[in-house]
Amino acid sequence: MDQVIADHQKRPSSVTADKEPQLQLASQGEQEPQSSASSENADDIVPTTKLQFLVIFVALILAIFCVALDNTIIVTAIPRITDDYNTLNDVGWYGSAFNLPAAAFIPFFGKIYAIRSTKITFLAALFIFEVGSLISAVAPDSIAFIVGRAVSGAGSAGIFNGALVTITMISPLEKRPAYQSVIGGTYAIATITAPLIGGAFTDLVSWRWCFYINLPIGGLAAVMLIMVLHLPSPPRPKQTWLQTLWSLDPFGQVLFLPSIICILIALQWAGTTYAWSNARIIVLIVIFAILFVAFIINELRMGSKATIPPGVACKRTVAATSCFAFFNYAQFFIFVYFIPIYFQAIKGVDAKQSGIDTIPLIVANNVGSLLSGILTTTFGTYIQYFYGCSILTSIGGGLITTWQVDSSSSKWIGYQVISGFGTGLALALPQVVVQPDLSPQEIPIGISMTIFFQFFGGALFVSIGNNILNSKLVSYVNAIGIPDFDVGNVLQAGATEFRRTVPVEYLPQVLTAYNAALRLVFRAGLAMACFSVLGALPLKWRSMKPSKKPMGEISEGNNEVFDTAA
Known part of the structure; x- marks a missing residue:
């Protein structure tokens, strides 16, 4: 990474636009129109010293680390939280209260980043x-805790967005894959x-420190930035407050x-x-359908001023990524x-x-990322990593579906490595690949679209996976025919405690x-990989x-860039 940052510093801080290298695009031997982002000259990149860049990058990583921690840190703390609040009814909301606004607010922050100061917006998020x-850490009851989780989730939507947008403003396009892979790897770790x-x-202090820990880390990141x-700041025409709101x-x-x-x-x-x-x-699904159709109609009517402008959403690269x-x-x-x-549940280990035991998955993921x-920064091409990701995750996912109760460690380690490495190959690339086809003002929106679909896909299929697990587990356990046994006990006890509810012989x-x-x-994961x-x-x-x-001087037979989907 030091070498990558050093390479970042070797670029000139200012170059005249007519001398700036341009991205080469060709389709079946024909030259494609030059994209607005590919004409990006050095004046579009904010010059920084090596030390400044390193400080900014570390601050962004700290902020991302906090957000990723908050996503899953309560998994092992939930039993103690429910003991303190004397309730099990709200457990499902402890995770959802964070994830729902985290996904829903991503396009909102993408729009703000496109028209307002990146630094101020990021610090606000x-x-x-x-x-x-802080609300979650000091919450006196379950409702206050859920409110705190929801507020954190809304803020997290702007942090991941903002970190990637900031990278686009302080580094040249060809260096961004390496930087953004580190950010993506940090999130996964x-x-x-x-x-x-x-x-x-x-176990050692209090579950409340799961949230207190964000305060010094996030505070340090804010001070550094x-x-x-x-x-x-982007150009801001004189507007009334109503015009600003409308934008x-x-x-x-x-x-x-x-x-x-x-x-x-x-x-x-459901289920x-x-x-x-x-x-x-039924009502929730109907409301979703009505609101989403109305949203699409509104976006078409708003055009370039929409939260997700049709002109951006319909670009082939944006839609594909x-x-x-x-x-x-x-x-x-x-x-x-x-x-x-x-x-x-199956191997009988604690949380x-x-x-x-999942370290092989995450280590392989980060190595791949x-x-x-x-390699994308070094050689420039990237499409092979998308195909490699699809192939390896399909192979790894298929192997994971063969796990049995008595599967050996060599199988659950090796299969995780294949799946994790494959996922990592293209984990952070979508946010980079969309940029050459977008203008500087459109880049935050394009990035926010890919991030939204990432987290929406994740949130959606975790819910679907949970639905499959619960419904099929009930069906399969009922089929065993255990006398005087309530299968609901298995679900309520959780993965680590359900064994105590089941008669030993069964x-x-x-x-x-x-x-x-x-x-x-x-x-289901295998299907998504395919x-x-x-x-x-x-x-x-x-x-x-x-x-x-420059564009227009591509020599005959230059195959550095070509279109595989034309």
Whole structure:
């Protein structure tokens, strides 16, 4: 990474526009129109010293680390939290209260980053996140705790967005894959290790430190950015406050936010808390459909001023990478969330040990992410990593679906490595690949689209996976025919405690049933891995590295860049 940062410093701080290298684009031998972002000259990149860049980068990583921690840190703390609040009814909301606004507010922050100061917007999002963490840490009851989680989730939506947008403003295009792969790897590491950290805090100090810890880390990141980060604000025409409000597409926001929340709640409740035929589920789905259709109509009417401008959403690269991001994160989240359940429920380990047993997945993921980022920065091309991701995650996911109650460690380690490495190959690339086709003002929106589809795919399929697990587990355990046994006890006891509720003589059969239900969940992850290739096929084969010749002077037979989907 030091070498990458050093390379970043070797570029000139200012170059005249007519001498700036341009990205080469060609389609079946024909020259494509020059994209607005590819004409980016050195004046578009905010010059920084090596030390300034390092400080900014570390601050962004600290902020991302906090957000990723908050996503899963409560997994091992929930039993102690429910003891303190004397309630089990709200457990499902402890995670959802964070994830729902985290997904729903991503396009909102993308719009703000496109028209307002990146630095101020990022610091505001970080402040909101910190306030939510403080509320959760001091919450006297379950309701206050849920409110704090929701506030943190809303702030987190702007932090991940803002970190990637900031990178685009302080580094040249060809260097961004390496930097953004580090950010993506940081998120993945924190997501996996958070339960271990949460368990340590819960056992050694208090579960409230799962949230107190965000205050000094986030505060340090804020101070570093305030002191070192200096970014130009986008052009701001003189506007009345009504015109400013209108530029944020308020109707689009009002329609989009509740529509996404409705569908995620419906999928979380359906088949578990309520039957699919329950009026609550039907109403939520109907409200989602009405609001989402109205949102699309509003976006078409707003045009370039929309939260998600049709001109951006319909660009082939943006649509393709968003599709790929959706499926790739869907399969990744399924395995990240349900592989620990396999270790806890089937192998009989505690939450901490299950986190340790998933280290092969996360280490391989980060190796793949860093490798693809560095190689893309070095050689320029990237499409091979999208195909490699689809192939390896499909192979790894298929192998994981074969896990049995007595599967050996060589199988659960090796299969995680294949799946994790494959996921990492393209984990952070969608946010980079969209940039050459977008203008500087459109880049935050394009990035926010890919991030939204990543986290929406993850949140959606974690809910679907949970639905599959619970419904099939009930069905399979009931089929065993255990006398005077309520299968609901298995669900309520959780993955680590359900063994105590099952008669000893029936435990092997219940474990087999539990494993069969988990394998169906893993098959859903396998399906998503296979579908991810649909997002890779339309991508153009091109180099992220600038050519030394300006557009219009591409020599005959130059195959550095060509279109595989034309």
